[in-house]
Amino acid sequence: MQNMRPLLCLALFVISGACVAPAGPWDAFNLSPASKTVYPTSIYQTTGTVSHAHALVDNVGSATVSGNGSWFTLDFGKEIGGLVSFNLDSVSATTSLALSFTESPMFIRSYASDDSSYPAANTTFDTVFHIPAPLSPGYWVQPAFSLRGGFRYLSIVLTDPNGAPVTISNVSAAISFAPHIENLRAYAGYFYAKDPTFHDHDFLTKGGSFAFQTNTVPLNTGRMVPFESAGHWANNATLGVAGPIIVDGAKRDRHVQPKVSL
Ligand SMILES: *[C@@H]1O[C@H](CO)[C@@H](O)[C@H](O)[C@H]1NC(C)=O
Ligand SMILES: *[C@@H]1O[C@H](CO)[C@@H](O)[C@H](O)[C@H]1NC(C)=O
Ligand SMILES: *[C@@H]1O[C@H](CO)[C@@H](O)[C@H](O)[C@H]1NC(C)=O
Ligand SMILES: *[C@@H]1O[C@H](CO)[C@@H](O)[C@H](O)[C@H]1NC(C)=O
Numbered sequence: 499m500q501n502m503r504p505l506l507c508l509a510l511f512v513i514s515g516a517c518v519a520p521a522g523p524w525d526a527f528n529l530s531p532a533s534k535t536v537y538p539t540s541i542y543q544t545t546g547t548v549s550h551a552h553a554l555v556d557n558v559g560s561a562t563v564s565g566n567g568s569w570f571t572l573d574f575g576k577e578i579g580g581l582v583s584f585n586l587d588s589v590s591a592t593t594s595l596a597l598s599f600t601e602s603p604m605f606i607r608s609y610a611s612d613d614s615s616y617p618a619a620n621t622t623f624d625t626v627f628h629i630p631a632p633l634s635p636g637y638w639v640q641p642a643f644s645l646r647g648g649f650r651y652l653s654i655v656l657t658d659p660n661g662a663p664v665t666i667s668n669v670s671a672a673i674s675f676a677p678h679i680e681n682l683r684a685y686a687g688y689f690y691a692k693d694p695t696f697h698d699h700d701f702l703t704k705g706g707s708f709a710f711q712t713n714t715v716p717l718n719t720g721r722m723v724p725f726e727s728a729g730h731w732a733n734n735a736t737l738g739v740a741g742p743i744i745v746d747g748a749k750r751d752r753h754v755q756p757k758v759s760l
Contacts, residue, residue: 524690527701529576529708530682534673539575542603542651544568553667560587560667569608569655572669577601579647579712579748580674581640589633590662596626597640599649601749608655614646614750615721615731625729626655633664643734645674645719648712648749674719676711678742712748713755717741721752 541551546568553559554572563570582597598611605612610622617623627644652671656664676682689702720735737743737754744755 518684518686519688522690523692523699524688524701527690527699528683528685530685530711531576531578531673532683534580534682535670536574536578536580536673537670538572538652540573542571542573542606544570545608546656554669557668557670560585560665562663562665563654563656564658564663565656565661566658567608567656569653571606571651571653574650574652574671577648577650577708577712577748578671578673579645579649579715580672581642581645582652582669582671583637583639584669585637585667586633586635587665587667589635589664590658590660591632592660593633593656593658593662593664594631595629595633595664596655596657597629598626598653598655599646600651600653601648603651606651606653608653611646611649611731612749614648614733615725616728617750618728623728624731631658637668642719643732645733646731646749647675647715647719647733647752648747674716675748676714676742677716678714679711682708682711710744713746714742714744715748715752717743719752720745720754721750723753 537557538555540555544551547565548561548563548568548570550559551561551570554561598607600606600612602612605621609626611624611626613621613623615624691700717738717740718736719733720737722732722735726732733752737745745752746755
């Protein structure tokens with residue numbers, strides 16, 4: 499039976515084009531998320547009055563933020579891309595929110611994301627995504643044009659002249675990249691080896707890696723050109739005639755990639 503396995507695998511490969519390896523040390527090199535709905539894995543920071551922020555980790559409860567200018571930063575644990583959604587459980591008529599997105603912790607700021615529209619020297623070209631007052635209680639989904647294709651940290655910033663509280667729960671992101679791949683962790687066609695005399699491991703994939711997935715995007719999620727003006731970004735341009743399509747970069751260079759160099 500043991501000897502049948504490679505043959506069975508080959509037969510499956512011919513039929514489905516994919517053959518998944520059994521669990522092993524090579525899984526440590528597989529950075530792809532297990533689900534297309536991802537939740538924060540930790541709280542990076544809180545500023546001002548933020549209570550129960552940790553309840554947002556893995557979606558176990560709700561957090562309350564109050565006081566004008568209070569904010570907090572959620573860490574998704576790895577690079578992700580897609581539309582954010584959450585539930586506003588209680589709001590006040592005067593409150594507005596702002597969202598800022600970054601790949602690196604170096605650029606976490608309440609007033610700006612890292613640049614995706616245009617790489618300006620001041621690093622504050624994009625600024626934030628505003629959700630204006632009055633907020634509606636209930637489920638909120640980020641509009642499609644404002645998609646961020648690459649981020650790890652999401653900051654949520656409260657503005658309220660009266661400092662009124664907002665209670666928020668169910669913060670997640672819907673992975674938008676590699677829409678044609680159902681199980682992002684099922685890499686096909688890779689090679690793994692352990693160096694017998696050194697603490698080194700080699701892991702090579704044939705077009706199945708996480709970087710490749712994050713750069714393979716739905717057809718209508720390209721960066722708008724000419725770029726949006728300062729203070730905005732838009733990722734709703736149509737990239738070609740058929741998709742998904744490979745682009746230069748998940749976050750900023752969402753243009754068709756004429757060569758593959760990942
Ligand atoms: C940052 O630089 C860009 C490009 O030069 C400019 O359009 C924008 O207004 C600047 N932002 C701020 C906040 O100064
Ligand atoms: C992209 O979204 C912006 C902002 O909503 C909108 O003005 C524009 O028409 C959209 N473009 C396309 C190609 O859908
Ligand atoms: C609230 O905070 C914002 C910046 O986050 C500031 O521009 C505004 O003046 C503040 N409003 C009040 C009433 O303090
Ligand atoms: C929580 O968010 C998910 C998307 O991640 C959504 O499908 C679900 O309806 C939300 N839950 C509630 C109670 O609105």
